[in-house]
Amino acid sequence: MREASRISVGRWLTFMLLACVAVAFIAPLVWMVSTSIKPESQAASGAIRLLPDPASGAPSQAAANYSSVWNDRTVKFPLYLRNTLVVALLSVAGMTLSSAIVAFGLSRVRWRGRGVVFALVLTTMMVPFPVIMAPLYLVFKNIDDGMRAAGVLERAPWMQMLGTLKPLWLPAWFGGAFNIFLLRQFFMTIPRELDEAxxxxxxxxxxxxxxxxxxLSRPALAVVALFHFIYVWNDFVGPLIFLTNRDQFTLALGLQLYQSQAGNTPWNLLMAASTMVVAPLILLFLLAQRTFVQGVASEGLK
Amino acid sequence: MRAQGSASRVRPRFGSTARGLLWVSPWLVGSAAFLFVPMAMSLYYSLTDYPLLEPPLWSGLDNYRRMADDPVFLRVVKNTALFCVLSIPLQTILAIVLAVLLNGRIPLRRTIQACIFIPTLVPLIASAMVWMWLFNGELGLVNRVLSVLGVDGPAWLVDRDWVMPSMVLMSLWGVGQAMIVFLAALQDVPRQLYEAARIDGMGALRQFSSVTLPMISPAILFNVISLTIACVQVFAIPYVMFRKPDGTNPAGHFYTMYLYENAFVYGNMGYASAMAWVQLLVVLVLTGVMLLASRRLVHYRRV
Known part of the structure; x- marks a missing residue:
């Protein structure tokens, strides 16, 4: 009896502690949304309140703020959304397919040298992107120069690399070390009798x-696709390096442009823009919570 | 049947190497073009003076020697190292503690877990915006809450003494992924081990140190290595927060920011490439040291 009640007191204390932690973790996002539906004067006032005053004005104020962000003349969020989706779609398709092909070669086909290639794949996971970001820019520049010299660009201007979205999605069609690794581990668990048959x-x-x-690998492929989609949506460094023309910006870059443009961007509008960038990901999470949690767990344990 | 099957597994068929290479060719081509060639290029450029508009000019180890006398280089190294030393252990400990607490039968467990995980989905650029607002000296929520408690909060992102604590606090906001990994590792620990420990008379703390920690040590190793690789290259958040038209806040200047500036702003491709190779070597050495140390500290279950 005493034992049981002590355990439940401990459980309640743990629960209270965790509830406070959960509130602290989610508070920044709640505050982001809350700021985004307030008029500028209230966002900048010292009061801590979730809804604007009067609260009944929240829907119309939200509509005003969000449409002002969406229809901004210089920072074209609709265009950036389109660009982000183009890169994401092409990138996710390429990454999933090519990583699966390579992973198949590293798990279901027996050949000499397989172990060496696999070890090489694992090693490359350690190379930080900043190490190659500058020369990678030059690689694409050289490809352009080469094609121009060979007269290819004259006949097929669409093959131009720099100044287009290609540097952001083309490399994805050659597989990613991490995803190859993940899919290989999954393919290894499929009974060999199946392909023998x-x-x-x-x-x-x-x-x-x-x-x-x-x-048979749909769950693993879904994890790869989902995580790569998020990677593309979040990527800031890639677009920062390769995109110079504002009309090609992705959402991440657009958000930074919106914040840094001349004159101070009002906080309520900046938070509305941030909410627009974050919301699709959270929606995706709520729809596919299971895939997320299993995906993160399997990435960390293998 | 089985014996035959395994025999054919041992002896690769003729031409199988070509077949295997064909399957992995996308990665071979891609990593050559987008990884190994750029790496080789940057190794070469690191030994040259390369202002981008003119061809590279051989300069030997000058770029590497220059680092020792470059006060900005020394500062970004110091800031980045301090960030790693503070952030990596704190993130790991917080993730383990949260995972252990969540591993019981807790009401609303999934909701709490989701609340802690969701911030890891927020794009770095958006979280920079949100934290710039929260940490705003006059209007930010953090200082508003502090003033309710009677504390006069600092100008978090401006005051040089508070930039590093702000960076570490923000990094702790992203602890949810590691927590999920540890939670999964905890759920893999066989129940019998705890029963045996209890029979041996171990208390809760002893159980944690003698059973839990060794059993999740592979996950800890993986997590510390990937955190190290990530923290060494921290970029987007400080780039947005501390790089202003009138100069970068020196307390918020990090290694990759300076590398980026050298390559794309000042046009010092040679120096930037040398910095890139130093960064790569640091990551390789740190990973190697951790893998070596782990031989004694990490417990892999023999199955």
Missing amino acids: ATIDGCSSWRTFWRVILP
Whole structure:
């Protein structure tokens, strides 16, 4: 009896502590949304309140703030959203497919040198992006120069790299070390008898990959796609380096432009813009909470 | 059947190497073009004077020697190192503590877990905006709450003494991913181990140090290594917060920011490349040291 009540007191204390922590973690986002629906004068006043005063004015004030951000003349959020989605779509498709192909070669095909290549893949995960960011810019510049010298750009101007979104999504079509690793670990758990049976049935290894392994790996592919989508949505350094033309900016870059433009951006509008950038990700999380949690856990444990 | 199957596994068939290479060719081509070639280029540029508009000019180890006399370089190294030393242990400890607390039967467990995880989804650029607002000296929520408690809060992102604490606090906001990893590791610890520990008369703390910690040590190692790689290259948040038209707040100047400035603002590609290689070597050495140390400290279950 005493034992049981002591345990439950401990549980309640733990709960209270964790509840406070949870509130502290979510408060910045609540405050972001709260600021975004206030008039400028109230956002800058010293009062701590969640809703504008009067609260009944919240919907119209929110509409005013958000439409002012969305329709800004110099910082074109609708365009940046489109650019971000283009990069995300092309990038996620390429990353998922190519990483799966490479992972298949590293798990279901037996060949000499496989271990060496796999070790190389793992090693490259340690290279920080800043190490290559400057020369990577020059790589794309050299590709452009080479194509110009060969007369390719004259005939096919769409192949131009710098000044377009290509540097942001093209590398994704060659696989990412981390995703290759993740998918390889998953492919290893699929019983070998399945592709042996497929081979006996006369399936080529490509067909085995396409018809047997990929359909069985949907959960792992979903994790890769989801996480790469978030990566692209969040990426700031890549666009900062490769995009010079404002009309090609992504949301992350656009948000920074919005904050740094001449004159002080009012806090209520800046928070409305931030909310627009954050909200889709949180929505995605609420829809696919399971995939997220399992994905994070499996990344950290393998 | 089985014996035959395993025999064919041992002996690779003729031409299988070409077949394997074909499968991994996307990565081979991609990593050559977008990783190894850029790395080799930057190694070469690091040994040259390369102002971008003119061709690189061989200068030997000059760029590397220059670092020792560059006060800005020394400052960004100091700031970045301090950030790592403060942020990595604090993030790891907080993540473990939260995971252990959440690992019981707690009411609203999933909701609490979601609240702590969601901030990790916020794009760095958006979290920079949110924290600039929260940490604003006059209007920010943090100082408003402090003033209710009777404390006069500092100008967090301006006052040089408070920039580093602000950076560390912000980094703790992203502890949710590590927490999820530890939570999953905790759930993998076999129940019998705790029962055995209890029979041996271990108290809660002893159980934590003799059972829990060794069992989740592989996850701790993974987490510390990936945190180190991330903290060494911290960029977006300080870039947005501390880089102003009238100069960068020296307390908020970090390694990658200075590397970026050298490459894309001052056009010192040679110096930037040398900085990149120093950064790479630091990451490799730190990872290597941690992997070596882990041989004695990390417990891998033999299955």
